[in-house]
Amino acid sequence: MESYAPFHHLLTNLTRCILKTKEIHLKLIETSDIHGNFFPYNFVTDQPSEGSLARVCALLEKLREKWGDRLVYIDNGDILQGQPTAYYYDFVDTQSEHLAASMLNYLHCDVGNMGNHDIEGGHAVYDRWVRDCRFPVLGANVIDVRTGKPYLTPYVMLERAGVRIAVFGMITPAIPMWLPENLWSGLHFEDMEECARQWVPYILEREKPDVLVGVFHAGRESVRQIDFYNEDATLDIARNVPGFDVILIGHDHRRFCDTVTNTEGRPVWIVNPAHNGVMVGEVDIRVSKLEDRVVYKKVSAKLTRTGFYGVSEAFMQHFADAYETVKAFVSRRIGTVAETLKTEPAYFGPSAFIDFIHRMQLELTHADISFCAPLSYDAIIRAGDVYMRDMFNLYRYENMLYTMLLTGREVKDYLEYSYTLWTNRMQTPADHIMLLAPLDNAGTRYGFRNFAFNFDSAAGICYTVDVTRPQGEKITITSMADGRPFDTAATYRVAINSYRGNGGGELLTIGAGIPKEELATRIVEITPKDLRYYLMKYIERQGTVSPKPLNQWKFIPEAWTGPAIERDRKLLFGK
Secondary structure, three states, X not given: OHHHHHHHHHHHHHHHHHHHEEEEEEEEEEEOOOOOOOOOEEOOOOEEOOOOHHHHHHXXXXXXXXXXXXXXXXXXXXXXXXXXXXXXXXXXXXXXXXXXXXXXXXXOOOEEEOOHHHHOOOHHHHHHHHHHOOOOEEOXXXXXXXXXXXXXXXXXXXXXXXXXXXXXXXXXXXXXXXOOHHHOOOEEEOOHHHHHHHHHHHHHHHHOOOEEEXXXXXXXXXXXXXXXXXXXOHHHHHHHOOOOOEEEEOOOOOOEEEEEEOOOOOEEEEEEOOOOOOEEEEEEEEEEEEOOEEEEEEEEEEEEEHHHHOOOHHXXXXXXXXXXXXXXXXXXXXXXXXXXXXXXXXXXXOOHHHHHHHHHHHHHHOOOEEEEOOOOOOOEXXXXXXXXXXXXXXXXXXXXXXXXXXXXXXXXXXXXXXXXHHEOOOOOOOOOOEOEEEOOOOOOOEEEOOOHHHOOEEEOEEEEEEOOOOOOOOEEEEEEOOOOOOOOOOEEEEEEEHHHHOOHHHHHHHHOOOOHHHHHHHEEEEOOOOHHHHHHHHHHHHOEXXXXXXXXXXXXXXXXXXXXXXXXXHHHHOO
């Protein structure tokens, strides 16, 4: 019997360990890029909508019945811009608790993160929102220039059922490319990977978390690095900075849920639920602890559609007054449009929609030339009365209007780059005129290869776009719109939105060849209010507007481009 003693001793110790081991199962829920979609109603289109925080609330109510305080809810930013619900509490009712904060507080949000579009409203908007939130809003790489320390909370420690969870947040650092400095004055945005390399070892050593969660308002990976800003560094960090168990991301509005392997050979989950609250990221974490030591850990994740859970009636009742307030705001009549306005024609030539904005920009700034792109893929404003809601279709973002000084050569090179992003180089009459990417394996559905909000056309000059020629040879500017000669050596006043004027889309930097650091020196005037405000006032002043295409540019050779446009229109829009 003595020969079995060592085995018996081992078995006893193993039994004791098993009995002392505690397994905890936790649930993380992520929303990202809500963009003001608080209610299951689109205040811009005046129609019911998918997603919304009202549906997220229904999901959370159901899950909390099972999970209790073992459920952690995290919002990943870009909540303060988009629908009129956000705009109203950003700029109209500035005294009440911000509705976005009120709602996340109601949902018992545990952690928030700052998004680039949250910065878009300026200090007065996002500083107020942070104060109103009864949970920490993260942003480790948002640095206060005065102190050299993070302007926002870099990370937070949560404890659930004995499990210590570190939640570390960052934002894309490319904000100076998109937004005027007055909106982020006093701040510096560090490179995300450099910031993670500083903070992750510190958190692991100081806090000794059982689980490390990254919350990044950034996409998976950048197509290319923008000047000195790596806009979407998630995969680089997941692979190169060991320690993360899961990284919750957003920003690029692209659903993703999968693992990558870090330098230590460990899997890291990357979760992106996209936008508008249509989906949430759902992460399951199983931890087994022996006393204070983790002996086993498993993470899994999926994307869950909120529509399965319906709409929270309690949420709707609680925020009924806010709903009615916003509905009244967007229902205010502005004026009348004589003919229906659509974004769609803007991709194929001069359009009433885009040229209406051109006219307003030229009138407001007294500039020589105007640049503008379709900011909504397929917007429509029907003939008849125009309401405040339609202003959000006419102009999607809270951009200011810049007047900048550009040479004629820079104007031409700017357009060369824009139309290279926009159009294919046709080799035969049967080729696509648009630069397309298939959306299905059958090749029956297509979208644009590049972002359509970077497809800038110009007004104030007359020009042709030869789609058979390469970049540098596409654009021929024949004259100014009033018949004066166009001079590549002359300097022109150009009306351009603040996103583009700061380098967004790289049309000024890569296209026109202007160094990023020089852009600010080219600005001679900035409007005090956003472009949507001036569009509203423009319509109010006229009463009835009858937008028409200016017809100051065209695609050539027309024998090729006419049939090609009809073919590509069907592929893009089904008509």
